[in-house]
Amino acid sequence: SERVALHIGGTFPMESDGGGWAGGQACLPAVQMALEDVNKRPDILDGYELVLHYYDSKCQPGLAAKYMYELLYKPPVKLMLLAGCSPVTTTVAEAVPVWNMIVLSYGASSPALSNRDRFPTLFRTHPSANLQNPTRVRLFQKFNWKKITILQSVEEVFTSNAKDLEIQCREKGIKVNRQSFYGNPADAVKTMIRQDARIIVGLYYENEARKVLCEAYKNKLYGRKYVWFLIGWFSDTWYIPPKEEHLNCTAQQMAEAAQFHFTTESIMLSRENKVTISGMTGVEFRDRLENQLNTDPADTAGFPEAPLAYDAVWAMALAFNCTMAKLTVDRMKLEDFDYHNDFMYKQLFNCMKDTRFPGVSGEVMFSDLGDRIARTQIEQMQGGKYIMMGTYDSGEQKLDWRNKEMFAGGRGPPPDSTITRDW
Numbered sequence: 198s199e200r201v202a203l204h205i206g207g208t209f210p211m212e213s214d215g216g217g218w219a220g221g222q223a224c225l226p227a228v229q230m231a232l233e234d235v236n237k238r239p240d241i242l243d244g245y246e247l248v249l250h251y252y253d254s255k256c257q258p259g260l261a262a263k264y265m266y267e268l269l270y271k272p273p274v275k276l277m278l279l280a281g282c283s284p285v286t287t288t289v290a291e292a293v294p295v296w297n298m299i300v301l302s303y304g305a306s307s308p309a310l311s312n313r314d315r316f317p318t319l320f321r322t323h324p325s326a327n328l329q330n331p332t333r334v335r336l337f338q339k340f341n342w343k344k345i346t347i348l349q350s351v352e353e354v355f356t357s358n359a360k361d362l363e364i365q366c367r368e369k370g371i372k373v374n375r376q377s378f379y380g381n382p383a384d385a386v387k388t389m390i391r392q393d394a395r396i397i398v399g400l401y402y403e404n405e406a407r408k409v410l411c412e413a414y415k416n417k418l419y420g421r422k423y424v425w426f427l428i429g430w431f432s433d434t435w436y437i438p439p440k441e442e443h444l445n446c447t448a449q450q451m452a453e454a455a456q457f458h459f460t461t462e463s464i465m466l467s468r469e470n471k472v473t474i475s476g477m478t479g480v481e482f483r484d485r486l487e488n489q490l491n492t493d494p495a496d497t498a499g500f501p502e503a504p505l506a507y508d509a510v511w512a513m514a515l516a517f518n519c520t521m522a523k524l525t526v527d528r529m530k531l532e533d534f535d536y537h538n539d540f541m542y543k544q545l546f547n548c549m550k551d552t553r554f555p556g557v558s559g560e561v562m563f564s565d566l567g568d569r570i571a572r573t574q575i576e577q578m579q580g581g582k583y584i585m586m587g588t589y590d591s592g593e594q595k596l597d598w599r600n601k602e603m604f605a606g607g608r609g610p611p612p613d614s615t616i617t618r619d620w
C-alpha cells in the first residue's frame with residue numbers, strides 16, 4: 198500500500214562566502230543517508246515515509262528567513278525543521294514557534310541558543326561551546342591552578358563562552374582575568390604579561406589564533422611558566438603560517454610556541470564498538486559517508502559534524518514514532534498537522550524532550566534547554582602532533598585521564614603566580 202509522506206524542511210549552509218560555517222557540504226549527504234535508512238526500517242514510522250524539502254542558507258540569516266517562509270507557506274505542510282549554523286538557527290528558532298514547529302539544529306554551537314524564552318522549540322544535536330567549560334575547570338583543579346586568564350576575540354560566541362567560564366571558575370574559587378581583542382591581539386598580550394598571566398584560555402578562530410601565537414612567541418609568553426588552552430576543532434596544522442597572512446613568525450617559531458598547549462572539544466563521533474540504533478557503529482557510519490562523498494573529507498566542510506546531522510534525523514523519526522502512538526487514542530494522525538494543531542505540537546515536543554538513543558555521534562539526549570549532552574575530549578600538542586590526553590563526562594563529572602601530559606622544562610606543571618614557591 199502507498200506510504201503516507203511526512204514532510205520536513207531544512208536549511209544547509211553549502212558555502213561560507215559570509216565567513217560562516219559551510220557544514221552542509223557533509224551534513225546534507227548525512228541527512229539524506231539517515232532518511233534512506235529510516236525509510237527502510239519497517240519497525241519505525243510504519244506506513245509513513247519521511248520527505249525532506251531543503252535550501253542552501255549559505256549560513257546567512259536573511260536568506261534562511263526567506264527560505265523558512267517558502268517552506269512554511271508553500272504546500273505541503275512541514276512537521277519540523279532542520280537548521281545548520283548558529284546565525285541561521287538563531288533566526289529560524291526564534292520565528293517558527295509561531296507555527297508550532299520544532300527546530301532541530303545539527304550545527305549550532307552558540308551558547309546564546311540555550312534559552313527557552315527566546316527559543317522555546319529548539320533542540321540541538323550539536324553541543325554548545327559552553328560544554329567545554331566544565332572540562333577546563335576540572336583540569337585547572339587537577340593541576341591546582343588557582344588563577345587563569347581568558348583571552349578572547351570579540352565575537353558573540355566567544356564572549357558568551359568566556360562569561361560562562363568565568364562564572365564556573367569563580368564558583369570553584371579560581372580567580373579569572375579577561376582580555377579581549379578585535380583583529381590585533383598585541384595590546385591584549387602585553388596586558389597579560391603585565392598581569393603575570395600563566396594559565397591562559399584562548400577563545401578565537403583559527404586565523405586569530407595564529408596572530409596570538411606569533412605575538413606569544415615574540416613576547417616569550419610560552420614555555421616553562423605557561424600553559425595555553427585552545428579550541429580543539431581547529432585543523433591539525435592550524436599553527437603553520439600561510440604566506441598570505443604575512444605573520445612575522447616562521448613555521449618553526451610557531452611550532453615552538455605551540456608546543457604542549459592543550460585543547461578541548463566535544464566528541465562528535467562514537468568510537469565505541471557498539472552498534473547504534475541505525476545498526477552501524479560510528480566508525481562504520483563515517484566510512485560509509487566517506488565512500489559516498491566524491492570529495493576528500495578533509496576538504497568537505499562539516500565532515501566532523503556529519504554524525505550530528507545523521508542523528509538529528511533519527512531524533513525526528515523517533516519523536517514522530519513516539520507521537521504516533523499517542524495520537525491514535527484521539528484518532529488524530531501525524532499527517533493532520535497544520536501549524537495550528539497545538540495538541541499535536543505538544544505531543545511532539547514531549548516526545549523530543551525525552552529522546553534518548555545510541556547514535557553514531559554517541560548517546561543522543563537533550564537538556565531542558567534543548568542542548569545536546571555530550572562528552573568532551575582533551576588533547577595536547579606534542580612534537581607538532583595532537584595526542585589524546587583523556588575525556589571528560591560533565592554529566593557524571595568523570596575525568597578519564599591517560600597521564601600522558603608533558604610540560605616544558607620536563608618537570609611537573611607550572612604553578613600559576615598565586616603560588617609563591619619557586620618551582
Ligand SMILES: CC1(C)CO[C@@H](CC(=O)O)CN1
Pocket residue numbers: 218220281282283284304305306307430502
Ligand atoms: C565545532 C564547530 C566548527 C563550531 O561551529 C559550528 C557552527 C556554528 O556554530 O555556527 C560548527 N561546529
